[in-house]
Amino acid sequence: MKFAKLMTSVAVAAGLFAGPVSAEDMRIALVVKALGIGFFEAAAKGAEEAAEELGGVEIIYTGPVDTTAEGQIEVINSLIAQRVDAIAISANDTDALVPTLKKAMQRGITVISWDSGVADDGRMAHLNPSSNALIGNMIVKLAADHLPDGGDVAVLSATTTSTNQNIWIDEMTKVLGNYPGINVVSTVYGDDLADKSYREATGLMQSHPDLDAIIAPTSVGIVAAAQAVADAGNIGKVNVTGLGLPSEMAGAIESGASKSFAIWNPIDLGYSATMLAHQLATEAATAEPGAEIAIGRMGTITLDDSNAAAMADPFVYDASNIADFKDIF
């Protein structure tokens, strides 16, 4: 039975990966789409920060190898078995996780979703990184902040039928009155294709020689527009802003083609999800429409009719912090 002996020692070795568990701690599981993704590693950092602030909280950061619903179900089953106090999940599937998460709730576990949500009956509350209104306001604010005397701005969107982009531009138009002197001269569509977005951005600069800023609320468009501005020698004259990923935008920030842009901050998101899970698990707050729940340094969130809430304004990235985030996501 030499073989079994070997297997035993391997199994013992594997067991060493697990840390000690102290029973009195509240255990909050942060379940992500898959391990090894920078965005979620950053969220775990935020969760640890929240745990430290709260005290007496142990974070179990876990997730499957691939972004599959079946993998997450296995993870959730093992968390139910460990009788964790709360599960905060970024779901791989809106519907497939519902039966398992329902089971978790039946066994007394607090369940919330964050980032990527599950259907209403599979969780107690959902935390969105931001809201459409906040995003719409942010994208025009980013442009206006660098145009104290007003100026001409243009929008480079994805496709004419992109739901998210259309809502955000709509929300932006609603609050335009708060930014006097800012004129939106044109809205063009790059179809979320790098080359088409590049051509549209170039066209904008040609047809509007006085253009001061391009707002691209899409991660493809913003990179292409920054490239177009740099290639046209318009750095310092036309500022590119909108929504983008730090890893893709680091070059544009460095060259000055973009002074700042926004997207959610995964550290804040992990922090807030942990705070929300803790508030509900300790019954300091109840998940019901209209409930106002304090989430530490991120302030207070308000649950809407479907028990969903928006965390905060999108986080602004500029020359001062891009280096910290460009390797994360």
Add this chain to the structure above:
Amino acid sequence: MSMSQTTPRHIPDRLRSPMQARLMSWESLLLAVAVGIFILNTLASPYFLDAWNLSDATFNFTEKAMIAFAMALLIIAGEIDLSVASIIALASTAMGVAMEMGAGTPVLVLVGLATGMLCGAFNGALVTKLGLPSIVVTIGTMSLFRGLSYIILGDGAFRGYPADFAWFGQGYVFWVISVEFVIFALLAVVFGLLLHKTSFGRTVYAVGNNPTGALFSGIRVDRVKMILFLLTGLMSGLAAVCLTSRLGSTRPSIASGMELEVVTMVVLGGVNILGGSGSIPGVVIAAFVMGLVTFGLGLLNVPGIVMSIFIGLLLIGVIALPRLWSMWRKKRV
């Protein structure tokens, strides 16, 4: 093993085939591993030895094992089906379409099983009628079946299956014994009898060991293979029913990557990947070993990637050790 120095050279009264001897030791080996893992898990986590937790853990392997039984027969016969996970996707999608058209639970189950069988028939026909290698055919149909599912669903999902449909994947027969576990246990018996107690089972071994010899012995090799592909398709359809019921929804990405876990289970169970040998009890124990390992490591919150490494090592270890053992013994003699 029982060879002591004092025993004189003994002449066996009947010849034990080396295959049989290896199978015997293989299963006891695996069983020892399973028991060892069970004990270790009990020691490592206070949550392991709990009826409900163990019941939940069985879902980690029941659906895969259903397919693994049929796959074991197919691999013993010298063929393989890598499209099983994609068959699940297509069968689940077909059930979703039927559900949208207002089908009740019995019809949904029939649609799932029938789709599985049709996919199996398609694989079987390409292999037996056109004489194509099964590994190539099923790599092709792996993309084809899941591709069809993506065409029908896109990035959407079917949801809203009837409430009583949930019985298959979420129901319990009594106490902690789930419906899926009962199906798994029944199939283990059925496939065990089929392979080890029927003449069909003997022909499966014959086809795997020597297809030409089997053909000249009057075995209709192609028919045996066709039946095995149909059976594998049917079991994939059944797994699709269970998985869809457990998830309560269908997405085209359902069960992605499951084919490799099924093949791993079969090989871990002692089935020769080149065909000709293997047993159902071995596959049953392998199912438990894989389920216990993933659940036990999950309880310790070991990251999934470490689990994959562990399963990989387990597989290599189980395959390499008997060979190393015999090499070491030969050296000593």
